[in-house]
Amino acid sequence: MTHASSAAQTIDFFWRLPTHGDISTVRRPQSTRGDWWPLRDGNQAPGLLHGEPDGSSYIDHLAQIAKAAEISGFQGGLIPSFPMTDDPWVIAAHLARETKTFRFMLAFQPGFLNPVEAARMSATLQRVSGDRMLFNIITGGGGPAQLWWGDRFAHDDRYGRTTEFLDIFKGVWKGDGPFDYDGRFYQVEQGRLPSALAATGLPEIYFSGSSDAALGSASRHADFYLSWLEPFDQVAEKFARVKERTAELGRRIKCAIRVDIIARPTEEEAWADVKAGFESLGPERRDAFRQSGGDSVGVSRQAGYRPADAQRYEDLIIAPNLWAGFSLLRGGPAIGIVGSYEQAAQKLDELIALGADGFILAGTPHLEEAYRIGEEVLPLVTGKGRIERSGLRAVG
Amino acid sequence: MSSTFYWRLPGADDARNRAFDALAAGNAPRLPAANDLRHGRYGSFDHVVQVARAAELVAFDGLVAGDEPEGDAALIVLGALAREVRRLKLVATFSPGAGSAVYAAKKAVSFQRYSGNRFGWALESSDDAARRRRLGDFVGSGDLGARLEDFVTVARGVIESAHFSHDGPFFSVLEGGFQGPLSGRPFPELTLAGDSAEDIARSARLADVHAFTLGEALSERIALLREAASRAGRSPQVALRARIVSHDDGARARLEAERAGLAHAPDLLAGSYDELAARIVALHRQGVDRFELSSPRSLDEVYRVGEHLLPRVRQLLGRKAA
Numbered sequence A: 001m002t003h004a005s006s007a008a009q010t011i012d013f014f015w016r017l018p019t020h021g022d023i024s025t026v027r028r029p030q031s032t033r034g035d036w037w038p039l040r041d042g043n044q045a046p047g048l049l050h051g052e053p054d055g056s057s058y059i060d061h062l063a064q065i066a067k068a069a070e071i072s073g074f075q076g077g078l079i080p081s082f083p084m085t086d087d088p089w090v091i092a093a094h095l096a097r098e099t100k101t102f103r104f105m106l107a108f109q110p111g112f113l114n115p116v117e118a119a120r121m122s123a124t125l126q127r128v129s130g131d132r133m134l135f136n137i138i139t140g141g142g143g144p145a146q147l148w149w150g151d152r153f154a155h156d157d158r159y160g161r162t163t164e165f166l167d168i169f170k171g172v173w174k175g176d177g178p179f180d181y182d183g184r185f186y187q188v189e190q191g192r193l194p195s196a197l198a199a200t201g202l203p204e205i206y207f208s209g210s211s212d213a214a215l216g217s218a219s220r221h222a223d224f225y226l227s228w229l230e231p232f233d234q235v236a237e238k239f240a241r242v243k244e245r246t247a248e249l250g251r252r253i254k255c256a257i258r259v260d261i262i263a264r265p266t267e268e269e270a271w272a273d274v275k276a277g278f279e280s281l282g283p284e285r286r287d288a289f290r291q292s293g294g295d296s297v298g299v300s301r302q303a304g305y306r307p308a309d310a311q312r313y314e315d316l317i318i319a320p321n322l323w324a325g326f327s328l329l330r331g332g333p334a335i336g337i338v339g340s341y342e343q344a345a346q347k348l349d350e351l352i353a354l355g356a357d358g359f360i361l362a363g364t365p366h367l368e369e370a371y372r373i374g375e376e377v378l379p380l381v382t383g384k385g386r387i388e389r390s391g392l393r394a395v396g
Numbered sequence B: 001m002s003s004t005f006y007w008r009l010p011g012a013d014d015a016r017n018r019a020f021d022a023l024a025a026g027n028a029p030r031l032p033a034a035n036d037l038r039h040g041r042y043g044s045f046d047h048v049v050q051v052a053r054a055a056e057l058v059a060f061d062g063l064v065a066g067d068e069p070e071g072d073a074a075l076i077v078l079g080a081l082a083r084e085v086r087r088l089k090l091v092a093t094f095s096p097g098a099g100s101a102v103y104a105a106k107k108a109v110s111f112q113r114y115s116g117n118r119f120g121w122a123l124e125s126s127d128d129a130a131r132r133r134r135l136g137d138f139v140g141s142g143d144l145g146a147r148l149e150d151f152v153t154v155a156r157g158v159i160e161s162a163h164f165s166h167d168g169p170f171f172s173v174l175e176g177g178f179q180g181p182l183s184g185r186p187f188p189e190l191t192l193a194g195d196s197a198e199d200i201a202r203s204a205r206l207a208d209v210h211a212f213t214l215g216e217a218l219s220e221r222i223a224l225l226r227e228a229a230s231r232a233g234r235s236p237q238v239a240l241r242a243r244i245v246s247h248d249d250g251a252r253a254r255l256e257a258e259r260a261g262l263a264h265a266p267d268l269l270a271g272s273y274d275e276l277a278a279r280i281v282a283l284h285r286q287g288v289d290r291f292e293l294s295s296p297r298s299l300d301e302v303y304r305v306g307e308h309l310l311p312r313v314r315q316l317l318g319r320k321a322a
């Protein structure tokens, strides 16, 4: 695979493309970019100029972010997929030709495409982008959102389906000949990708999910196990567990963390921005972030911090430079990193020492922060913990 | 209604595409004397983009990406083209067996948002059951029509309403429907095809465009569609699929078609610009609204049609109208 990390001691850094709009400053989450919010003074909605269509659209904003990320030292970006977002396959295809090195990490729930068709779409994307696509395999959080998608399967069944999907996806792509499979969820008879498509690189697989069923599927198929940030002892325990499960199958797996960062020249400035953002939230907005019933183990691990109930931002500081209120400032997981550039880099190094081989970072707003994190934080990440752990010496 | 012209993008059976794919796979370039820098850098898609751009520059109305099991996935091909081709309609061919209807609808909405509502669907499943099973699709031949209708019902439901529930034989959804900026986008223009009575009846009810392939009894087929549609109170457009080889010298066009192995193909339009212009005008008068053309020499033919044939067609139709 041409784009996979080659040197064993390097860390894979990804950014994130915001697929349902962005916020222009963490200090004031009401100020937005994208047509998900009403257009008023201070809000930007690409596509409208003085209220009239101007020929551009939200994809033009995403193109800006992808280019900022690739020029700032990120390999690529995660493209999330939820009911209210634009579609990752469409986004990746649209941006393939106007980026150079950016790798498109598509969040994808295997139940939504037939695996043979998914293989063909992926291989086409590899062909138009020069092998720059990869997956974040997700298996859905259950509840009303799952039914919204038209998917009625229960939690552990969905993981069974994910496993079968990946068996076939790989089987028709890299198998020795026509591929047969008779599973509970999927069947295929004499399936095979055409040779011009099969000649492209099999997409790398990042895999998300915290439950036991998730680990079973990840250990069999994932290249990277991906987790939201949790308290560091829990991260260490989680990574150890997934590595053990994978080793039992005679495979190896790497680990990665998806985390937001607020990094500023000084720690005071970083916390001042957190405080401003927190205090600008009205009660209605906080209510919007309360959990609605699903079956995701990973989500309930994050929800334990009950950020919507906090009175002061300080109540959500769970460890030095770790704040559990990010879900209030934008939808998503609760815990993120807050601090000076040095502190942020040090946190990443600590996570590397705990077993992280990759990161998907994000900051608000995604465009300017891609430059900032790339310029100020990434150069301070030493990767030393990882190098020592693997017994290799840094050269030069 | 005036006639429109769509170009079908070259696919896996296109000779030039195959040659560029060989290049992409890292095969040694076949230029023995040249310092050839293409190695591994280009593939058939670079050629496809040029054909698409050409079609836009010579005033076609749209592009169709096909769904060949040996070829690329149409949705991805069109997504990757969409930002280089700014005016043409983009029609993606795929099977309702490819995945969930809600998921497909979501992609359509993002396409509409990014392309200024230029996106269309051509829904088709192979009628060869063994071929479908190779693609992981085990629905029986007798159920394909019902699945297509279920697919369209769900996709249309979630695109056109914000609270949509449906429990069908193939697809179901509970409290679905797109909200916010994903709502209010037009359902992709829907092309269906087929010659059977059921196909025609279905198009009369559901399709925006029904595609026939050039061949026998075209007038009768068009008449059946028009009848069924008028009973349903609808008027889908009629598209005609044909392969074209044109030249200012008709004999040369026929020679080229013969070299491409098409001499006796029933869907072939081969001839001089004048002959073909007359033919197209005649087909238009027979009821064809849209011509969906392809050619074994895609790039050259796009230019020949755009530069020589379409102006003659316009002139003939204009003269008639005047």
Ligand SMILES: Cc1cc2nc3c(=O)[nH]c(=O)nc-3n(C[C@H](O)[C@H](O)[C@H](O)COP(=O)(O)O)c2cc1C
Residues within 6 Å of the ligand: A079, A080, A081, A082, A107, A136, A138, A139, A140, A141, A208, A209, A210, A211, A212, A213, A214, A226, A227, A228, A258, A295, A296, A297, A298, A299
């Ligand atoms: C890093 C990460 C990214 C995720 N991205 C998405 C996403 O884009 N869309 C989505 O519906 N769910 C996403 N999820 C949630 C998963 O779909 C789902 O909640 C999780 O896999 C449930 O499994 P669990 O019960 O094993 O934790 C993500 C989860 C993680 C950890």
